[in-house]
Amino acid sequence: MDRDLSLIGAGPAGLTAALQLMRYGIKPLIFEQADICGLLDNAGWIENYPGFPEGIRGSDLKMLFQKQFMAYEPDLIRARVRKLLFYQEQELFSIETEDRHYQSRQVVIASGTRPKKIPEIETWPEELNKHVFYEIRTLLSEKNKKMIIVGGGDIAADYALHLSRDNQVVLLCRGSQLRALPLLRKRIEMRPDIRIVYGMRFESAGPGIERPMAVDISYEGGRA
Ligand SMILES: Cc1cc2nc3c(=O)[nH]c(=O)nc-3n(C[C@H](O)[C@H](O)[C@H](O)COP(=O)(O)OP(=O)(O)OC[C@H]3O[C@@H](n4cnc5c(N)ncnc54)[C@H](O)[C@@H]3O)c2cc1C
Structure with missing residues (x-):
């Protein structure tokens, strides 16, 4: 033994x-x-x-x-x-x-938890999936990048606050408000450089007309 x-x-x-x-x-x-x-x-x-x-x-x-x-x-x-x-x-x-x-x-x-995967993203082409991360430890040294964070809970808020120091961050939230702790929500609200989009829904992902790869996202009042 x-x-x-x-x-x-x-x-x-x-x-x-x-x-x-x-x-x-x-x-x-x-x-x-x-x-x-x-x-x-x-x-x-x-x-x-x-x-x-x-x-x-x-x-x-x-x-x-x-x-x-x-x-x-x-x-x-x-x-x-x-x-x-x-x-x-x-x-x-x-x-x-x-x-x-x-x-x-x-x-x-003590095997912990795993980030919940987004089913729509799992079906994206591999080329696009290379740009999708469920943890940010490999992104911490990135600077001047455009980043989308999907989620409205504590972890999304923490990621947004952290990564927006050196990058341009958009927070895509499925609901009509952030679910993060009031303390984190307040900090995000005090950061006008973090753009929040509510009511987000992925439409499709694949070869775009103008760009080789694109993701269509619709949200309350618009699409991107
Ligand atoms: C962005 C972010 C911010 C956070 N901020 C806070 C905070 O401010 N305060 C707070 O209290 N908590 C915070 N948390 C939550 C905190 O990280 C978790 O509660 C904590 O990590 C849980 O610890 P754990 O040991 O149970 O699990 P985990 O941290 O998930 O660790 C489990 C470990 O088990 C290993 N493992 C799993 N399966 C196997 C296997 N089959 N074989 C071998 N190894 C395996 C994994 O590799 C991992 O290292 C935050 C989390 C994130 C992502």
Whole structure:
């Protein structure tokens, strides 16, 4: 058997569990398919994390998480868990990655959430899909680009506030108002450079007449 305890996911939840376990001298086998920190490093500014009264950038918190975590010399397996089975008779879990199987008596699953995909976009041609992102960590160094953010919740608002510092941002919202926290809504309203379009609906995407690729979008009172 490889380990008594294994942990799937090294986002904030998995890291918190791992740190506490390691402090008790229990070293779980930790599986992480991507960067340590999960979704949180997409966050522009985190204001609800105790200990940072002024708030902290998601990417900075990620560095601190990593530093604290790596100090324990964790047993980290950088791989995606693609199957998890429980063998009742042996009371054992089998954890399957691309390369091999691991066995563990107990498993903590902290695999988090995934951004919800927009079905219309999934059918777009590959050429267009190359310009679609569900997380912004790869866009943080972009400057002077025109960006469309689809959504009206907290994450869309956070992305808009963050990316509009160096880029031209349009926020496309399906509803008739933003659903983000009042605090974030207020900040967006104070930023006339962030254009918000309400009642948005994708019509089609594909080769345009004037441009090789185009997306048709209709919204309350117009189309683009
Ligand atoms: C833009 C943005 C701003 C945010 N701002 C805030 C904020 O200000 N305050 C706040 O409290 N929260 C904020 N959040 C939410 C916060 O990021 C999440 O609540 C938090 O990341 C959830 O942590 P988690 O560990 O449960 O999951 P995740 O962060 O999703 O981490 C899960 C981890 O598991 C890994 N994983 C998943 N499946 C597998 C698998 N099969 N094999 C191996 N590894 C796997 C993933 O790669 C990931 O690293 C924000 C989120 C975003 C996107």
